[in-house]
Amino acid sequence: MSVLVPDTALATPHLFELLRTGVERANATEQPVIVSATQRVPMTDPLRFYAAWSDSQARCTYWERPDTGHSLVGVGAVRTLRSPGAHRASEVAREWKALLADAVLDDVDAWGAGPLLLGGFAFDPETPSTATWEHFPAGMLVLPRHTLANSVDGSWLTTNAIVEPGDQPELLVKTLTSEVEAAMDGERRYPITFR
Secondary structure, three states, rough: OOOOOOOOOOHHHHHHHHHHHHHHHHHOOOOOOOEEEEEEOOOEOHHHHHOOOOOOOOOOEEEEEOOOEEEEEOOOOOOOEEEEOOHHHHHHHHHHHHHHHEEEOOOOOOOOOOOOOOHHHHHHOOOOOOOOOOOOOEEEEEEEEEEEEEEOEEEEEEEEEEEOOOOOHHHHHHHHHHHHHHHHHHHHOOOOOOO
């Protein structure tokens, strides 16, 4: 298994077109729009990908199920959905559905590909939180800026953005690609290849 994503250009022309479409939609609706670009990448070590972001201020999430070969690494937070009450799951689901209504998405059918939320819900929102959980609401899910999804079928890198009316796709694509390139430059200092 390769340690890193060798082509960090994130398929720039395709990403640009999705961002351009998203900005056009945001301008037409006068509302923010989620843009999500997904590309297949060479098999990438999820722990190395996670570690490559550790020097940044980005929120990172790691999830793995070793028995099935599935892992997810989420980096950054494009949007955080929170709900404090007893109906937390349905409230977050309603907000997520509304966000996806005008979204510009790649049509990729693979495990973990595309925009997905990482986080969780309290088992009982009425029970007082312990010190460990006191800063977390009863429900909180995050749409990461970048998500690496690995399965036995391959690796996928999804990049998410929320574009606003008047945004410039040229600047957005530079920002998104430079984030991954910077992380991968840091990772290249520790090259390891798994066989």
